[in-house]
Amino acid sequence: MCTGRVDLSFVLRAIANGKDGVLIGGCWPGECHYITEGNYLALSMINLSRKLLELIGLDPKRLRLEWIAASEGSRYAEVMNDFSQTVKSIGPLGKAEGIDEDVLAFRLRTLQSMIPYIRLVERERFRVTTKSVEAVEGFYASDEFATMFQELIADKLAICQIMDCLREKPRSSGELSKMLGLSSSEISRHVNIATRQGMCRFDERQNLVAAAYNPDADESAVKAAAEVKPMALGNDKIDQIIEKYQGNPGALIHVLMDIQSENQWLPKEILTLISGKLNVPLSRVMQISSFYKTFSLTPKGRHEIHVCNGTSCHLRGADHLLASVQELIGIKPGEVNGDSKFSLETGNCLGCCTLGPEIIIDGKHHGRISPDKAQDLLKNYA
Amino acid sequence: MPRINSAAELDALRKDILSRKDPEKPAIAICAGAGCHGLDNGAVIRAFQEEIEKQGLTDQVDVRATGCHGMCEQGPNVAIYPEEIYYVKVTPEDVPEIVKQTIQGKSVVERLVYTDPVSGEKSVHLNEIPFYKLQRRNLISHNTRIDPTNIEDYIGNGGYAALSKALFEMKPEDVLGEVKKANLRGRGGGGFPAGLKWETARNAPDKEKYVIVNGHEGEPGAFMDRAIFTGNPHLVLEGLIIGAFAIGAQQGFIYTRHDSKQLKKNIDRALEQAREYGLLGENILGTGINFDVEVHYDVGIFVSGESSALMRSIEGKNPEPRPKYIRTSVHGIWDKPSNLNNVETWANVPQIIEKGADWYAGIGTERSKGTKMISLSGNVVNSGVVEVPFGTTLRQIIYDIGGGAPGGKKIKAIHFGGAMGGSIPESLIDTPLDFDELKKVGAPMGAGALMVMDEDTNMVDATRFFLTFLTNESCGKCVPCREGIRQLLTILGDMCDGNGKEGDIETMQEIAEVMSAASLCSLGKTATDPLKGTLKYFREEYEAAIK
Numbered sequence: 057m058c059t060g061r062v063d064l065s066f067v068l069r070a071i072a073n074g075k076d077g078v079l080i081g082g083c084w085p086g087e088c089h090y091i092t093e094g095n096y097l098a099l100s101m102i103n104l105s106r107k108l109l110e111l112i113g114l115d116p117k118r119l120r121l122e123w124i125a126a127s128e129g130s131r132y133a134e135v136m137n138d139f140s141q142t143v144k145s146i147g148p149l150g151k152a153e154g155i156d157e158d159v160l161a162f163r164l165r166t167l168q169s170m171i172p173y174i175r176l177v178e179r180e181r182f183r184v185t186t187k188s189v190e191a192v193e194g195f196y197a198s199d200e201f202a203t204m205f206q207e208l209i210a211d212k213l214a215i216c217q218i219m220d221c222l223r224e225k226p227r228s229s230g231e232l233s234k235m236l237g238l239s240s241s242e243i244s245r246h247v248n249i250a251t252r253q254g255m256c257r258f259d260e261r262q263n264l265v266a267a268a269y270n271p272d273a274d275e276s277a278v279k280a281a282a283e284v285k286p287m288a289l290g291n292d293k294i295d296q297i298i299e300k301y302q303g304n305p306g307a308l309i310h311v312l313m314d315i316q317s318e319n320q321w322l323p324k325e326i327l328t329l330i331s332g333k334l335n336v337p338l339s340r341v342m343q344i345s346s347f348y349k350t351f352s353l354t355p356k357g358r359h360e361i362h363v364c365n366g367t368s369c370h371l372r373g374a375d376h377l378l379a380s381v382q383e384l385i386g387i388k389p390g391e392v393n394g395d396s397k398f399s400l401e402t403g404n405c406l407g408c409c410t411l412g413p414e415i416i417i418d419g420k421h422h423g424r425i426s427p428d429k430a431q432d433l434l435k436n437y438a
Numbered sequence: 439m440p441r442i443n444s445a446a447e448l449d450a451l452r453k454d455i456l457s458r459k460d461p462e463k464p465a466i467a468i469c470a471g472a473g474c475h476g477l478d479n480g481a482v483i484r485a486f487q488e489e490i491e492k493q494g495l496t497d498q499v500d501v502r503a504t505g506c507h508g509m510c511e512q513g514p515n516v517a518i519y520p521e522e523i524y525y526v527k528v529t530p531e532d533v534p535e536i537v538k539q540t541i542q543g544k545s546v547v548e549r550l551v552y553t554d555p556v557s558g559e560k561s562v563h564l565n566e567i568p569f570y571k572l573q574r575r576n577l578i579s580h581n582t583r584i585d586p587t588n589i590e591d592y593i594g595n596g597g598y599a600a601l602s603k604a605l606f607e608m609k610p611e612d613v614l615g616e617v618k619k620a621n622l623r624g625r626g627g628g629g630f631p632a633g634l635k636w637e638t639a640r641n642a643p644d645k646e647k648y649v650i651v652n653g654h655e656g657e658p659g660a661f662m663d664r665a666i667f668t669g670n671p672h673l674v675l676e677g678l679i680i681g682a683f684a685i686g687a688q689q690g691f692i693y694t695r696h697d698s699k700q701l702k703k704n705i706d707r708a709l710e711q712a713r714e715y716g717l718l719g720e721n722i723l724g725t726g727i728n729f730d731v732e733v734h735y736d737v738g739i740f741v742s743g744e745s746s747a748l749m750r751s752i753e754g755k756n757p758e759p760r761p762k763y764i765r766t767s768v769h770g771i772w773d774k775p776s777n778l779n780n781v782e783t784w785a786n787v788p789q790i791i792e793k794g795a796d797w798y799a800g801i802g803t804e805r806s807k808g809t810k811m812i813s814l815s816g817n818v819v820n821s822g823v824v825e826v827p828f829g830t831t832l833r834q835i836i837y838d839i840g841g842g843a844p845g846g847k848k849i850k851a852i853h854f855g856g857a858m859g860g861s862i863p864e865s866l867i868d869t870p871l872d873f874d875e876l877k878k879v880g881a882p883m884g885a886g887a888l889m890v891m892d893e894d895t896n897m898v899d900a901t902r903f904f905l906t907f908l909t910n911e912s913c914g915k916c917v918p919c920r921e922g923i924r925q926l927l928t929i930l931g932d933m934c935d936g937n938g939k940e941g942d943i944e945t946m947q948e949i950a951e952v953m954s955a956a957s958l959c960s961l962g963k964t965a966t967d968p969l970k971g972t973l974k975y976f977r978e979e980y981e982a983a984i985k
Contacts, residue, residue: 308754313696313737347756347913350696350738366658367856367889368815370903404740404907406697407661409815410510410822411476419699421476 058082059121060094064178065171067105067119072164077118077143081132084123085189095123096187103196104178111210112163113155115146166216170209177208214238215246215255219267222256225277226266226284230394244391248354254324258355259284263396286323293318294326298333308336312345320360321352357392357399359437361385362416366405369412373427377413378402380427384434397437441716443724445602448593455594464499464541465519466490467582468528470700471506471665473822474513479503482514485530489537499541502591505581505669505704506661509569510822512552517564517582524564525550555819555841572839574801575825576809577785578662581669586704589711592672598717600788604680605725608791613684614640617787619795621807626652626743626780627855627884627960629806629873635777638767640685642775647687650752650771650778651678653694653701654736654743657856658907659887662811663781665823667694668701670785671708675731677787679718682729685777689730693748696735705733740857740911744959745778746770747913758915759959780885782811802828806872810886816853817843817892826871833867836890847892851976855884857904857911858964860971861897880971882964897976898983902930904968912961919962922953926969938984943973 059082070078080102085095098121106116120142122135146152150160181204184195195201217236221227227235233243247265250256257266266284270277288294297314301307311330316322322345331338345351363378382388385398392399408414411423415433422433442448468474468483486501507515512526518540525536525547532550539547551560552567561567564582584591592598604613618633639647651674655663667674678690695701709731712718720728734752741747742757746764749771751757770776786808790798799807806828812835815821819841826835832852836842843849851861860881862869869879876883891900909923926949929942950966957963973980 309734309737309751310754313735343756344754348737348739365907367853367887367903367907368659368821371816371889371891371895371900404656404738404911405658405660407472407655407664407695407813408476408510409659409661409813410473410513412815414476421472423473423476 058092058094059098060092060096062098062101064101064105064108064174065168067101068108068164068168068171071109071114071118071149072161072168074149076146076149077120077139079119079135079139080121081124081135082121084125085187087125093187096184096189096192099189099192100178100182100184100196103192104174104182107196107205108167108174108209111213112160112167113153114149114160115153117142117146118149162220163217166220167213170213170216173212174209181208211246211249214242215250218243218246218250218265219255222265222267223270223273223277225280226259226264228263228394229265229392229396230263232265233394239386240394241387241391244387244393248391251355252324252353257281257285257325258323259286260320260355260358260396261287286319286325288315288319288323288326294329295333298330308334308341308344309348312341312348312351316351320356321354323355324353354390355392355396355399357396359398359418361398361400361434363389363400363402364404364406364408364412364414364416365402366409366412368405368409369414372412374413376427377415377425377430380430381415381434384431398434441714443716445606445723448598448602448723451590452593452596452599455590459594462520466499466501466536466541467504467507467517467519468502469505469507469513469515469582470503471510471513471581471669471823472661472698472700473506473510474515475700477513479514481530482516482528482533485533486516486537489533490541493537493542495537495541502585504584505586506578506665506823507564507582508573508575508578508665508823508825509567509820511820519583522564522582523562524552524567526552569820569822569824569839569841572834573825574809574827576789576801577666577673577782578669578811578823578825580673581665584670586669586671587707589672589708589715592670593715596792597672597788598676600790600792601676601679601717602723604683604791605723605727610640610684610686613680613791616790616795617684620790620798621805622783622786622790622798623806623873624779625782625786625810625885627657627882629883632779632783635767635779636681636685638765639687639775639777642768644768644774646689646774647685648771648774648776649678649682649685649687649690650748650776651690651692651694651781651784652743652745652748652778653692653781654748655695655781655885656736656740656743656911657885657887659813659815659856659889660885661813661815662823662825662886664695664698664701666785666811667781668698668704671704672712673788674781674784675708675712675718677784678731679722679729680787680791681777681779681784683727687777688728689732691752691771692731692733693742693752694733694735696737702733702735709733739913740907741913741959741961744961747959748778749776756913758913759961761958782886803870803872803875805874810871810883812871813887814840814890815887816889817847817849817895818890819844828872829870831868831870832888835871835888836867840890843890843892847894849890850893850895851891851897852881853889853891853900853968854881854887855967856887857907858961858967859884859887860967861891861900861975862971863975880967880974882967896934897972897979898930899934901968901972902927902934905930905965908961908965912965916956916958916962918953918956919958919965922949922957922962923965925949926966933980933983936983938980940984942984943977943980947973 102121110116124132184192229243233240251258264284266281301310327341331341365374385393387393389400389402415422415425483503514528516525516528539545551562553560622632623629742751744759745766746760747757809825809827812824814824849864853861862881905927912919914920954963
């Protein structure tokens with residue numbers, strides 16, 4: 057069969073079955089007997105697969121593509137010997153890389169579930185039309201590919217892994233961080249995206265995230281997940297707020313503002329509720345709530361840190377202060393740390409320009425904070 | 439309090455308020471402005487209240503949390519009346535001493551008075567401090583004398599006299615005539631004559647008209663509007679009611695910041711009290727005129743300070759600006775004539791009506807009349823809210839009032855007008871404060887945020903900073919602004935990272951020109967002003983970034 061027929065799923069299945077290495081051998085480029093020239097597709101697939109192996113922590117050298125024509129018997133022998141040598145020197149799958157067996161199985165399972173999506177991305181974004189080895193290799197080594205791979209595959213894989221963990225049972229972002237070996241900043245970023253898209257629910261009281269939809273769950277899992285919901289949901293105050301503005305044509309912004317100040321953020325579940333109660337299409341609720349900066353569609357920590365980035369604060373060194381705060385709590389602006397203690401935002405001028413650089417925690421202003429003073433300040437918050 | 443039903447009743451109330459007040463009664467005015475708030479003035483206010491109670495002085499001394507005094511750099515500030523003794527950098531620990539020495543003992547606590555950092559001279563009273571002495575504080579001086587949450591303080595201080603004069607002694611067209619004659623120009627940035635705008639709205643055919651206070655103040659580095667609005671909300675409200683009377687509006691809107699609790703609270707309280715006293719709502723002062731006000735909030739986006747965008751926001755939509763040929767004075771909120779002015783513009787109205795256009799026109803320069811509040815900040819010794827007559831030079835503001843750059847550093851540039859303003863070099867520091875003069879040199883005043891940049895400032899980086907702000911704040915409706923800023927930022931980013939290329943400056947200039955010509959609203963049109971200004975005056979820094 058043509059090397060071009062070797063699908064990503066074949067490679068991953070071999071690895072998932074515990075094989076230590078995969079070698080694909082086939083016709084030399086430019087020597088296709090037909091006009092399909094599938095070996096360029098194989099080259100593309102191999103490059104991508106190696107990146108995927110690397111992504112889940114495996115040595116990409118376990119996978120190799122070699123050009124061996126049917127007449128090259130001695131070359132076949134050479135390659136085989138060399139490859140088995142390589143695989144031996146790498147060591148047994150997973151163990152050599154220091155990954156636990158069940159962790160590896162989990163990672164492979166998630167990756168395998170993404171294969172149809174990855175195929176689509178490969179076809180739409182990574183397909184190199186020039187039939188040359190250099191062009192294909194060059195593309196996979198480029199920064200352009202690296203960026204796309206990160207955004208389209210690595211980030212998605214992380215979210216899939218998070219969702220798989222969450223389907224077992226609701227977990228805190230700190231737990232997820234430990235389980236997946238990702239920093240709390242990364243976990244927070246992914247959970248933010250998943251929450252916004254309505255894939256999971258964030259419960260700020262219990263600091264738990266649960267999968268919003270889980271078709272395979274048993275009864276107890278469904279029950280556990282149902283316990284996890286945004287604080288504002290089922291809160292009478294929401295009804296009262298909506299009631300207050302009934303009939304006012306410009307009410308949507310007021311309602312969102314009041315709920316935001318009540319709940320600190322606007323979970324998708326609440327937006328759906330508002331849409332129904334005010335009889336405004338959800339698309340418009342989303343339009344308004346995603347446009348205005350005060351509205352947060354992502355969860356907040358127990359303490360909201362706000363580093364002012366107005367002109368005056370900037371001139372007085374706000375960026376150093378921000379860097380120091382980021383380092384102290386391990387998250388970037390827009391994120392929540394592992395135990396939901398802090399969330400960080402940068403913001404525009406709050407008019408206390410005389411006090412720059414300024415930091416606002418839970419609405420309390422702290423002026424003239426030098427980067428080294430930030431630690432003492434944050435110590436006061438539990 | 440029964441509502442007031444005529445001019446005579448208002449006068450009677452004022453007399454009554456004044457007769458109940460002993461001018462010799464000591465009063466402690468603690469600044470509760472935004473700046474002092476960040477320096478924990480709350481603890482100072484509490485300490486004063488507790489100490490006064492402890493000493494059994496509750497009936498003999500007034501303690502009030504006031505609006506911004508102005509000299510934020512030295513906060514928390516405390517003014518002691520009737521002498522107007524002024525203490526700076528007051529901590530809760532100083533409070534017992536102040537009460538004992540100054541309130542009870544009538545002597546001055548020397549260590550808390552302002553000391554000039556250069557001459558070492560001490561200034562005991564508010565008006566002796568150079569920062570205050572050199573200003574002309576027509577608007578903001580009331581802040582120290584009134585409690586913003588008490589309408590009687592405002593009325594006792596002469597408040598609502600202008601409204602009464604307008605309603606009982608003048609016709610709407612006379613009010614309009616005075617404002618036109620005073621040549622009051624919009625303080626929000628454009629400098630457009632307020633009288634002309636009012637006239638357009640007044641003459642618009644629709645019967646239903648609106649007046650709006652733009653208290654958005656999203657310009658980074660601007661904080662004078664909230665200083666006056668928080669510290670003296672009735673002043674703005676009085677101006678608004680007079681404006682509504684002149685224009686014939688029955689509904690007003692206040693559009694202001696959502697992120698300042700104090701501001702929200704004071705405005706709500708002011709509206710509530712004004713309604714209670716019959717100054718707002720139905721049958722104002724018994725004249726049969728109806729006018730009420732609704733409060734809306736900015737929800738944290740800069741472009742909603744633009745007038746047409748602001749009106750969309752009040753309608754509950756996304757704040758996307760409209761082309762300027764549709765005048766909001768004729769087709770504004772829900773397509774009705776809507777007259778929008780900035781907080782400071784409205785705050786100027788009562789004094790014009792009370793003291794007359796001739797008095798007002800006597801202050802300032804030929805084409806810019808009255809006083810202007812400036813938010814002075816950045817690399818300057820005395821940052822804070824400054825109010826000076828038009829015509830004052832920037833040198834006077836920055837050196838005489840502001841005390842120059844800290845640490846004896848040289849001043850490199852003066853930036854006016856926030857992210858869409860312009861930077862001028864120190865050599866132009868003798869330019870007078872004037873709408874047209876400043877525009878001519880390339881630092882249009884905007885709302886009045888004056889940023890001092892010292893010699894350590896990198897102008898290319900500063901420009902990048904402004905554009906980063908604007909790219910986040912652009913509403914994205916029109917392409918030149920949305921994409922133009924992005925491209926400029928890519929180039930500037932490369933320059934700042936040492937990857938500038940030959941031809942970058944020219945590319946940026948071209949993008950800037952297209953943006954100014956093709957953008958829909960002034961955000962896009964003027965987004966490149968800082969770039970153009972710095973290219974004009976600090977081109978060598980860009981060239982250095984390329985080599």
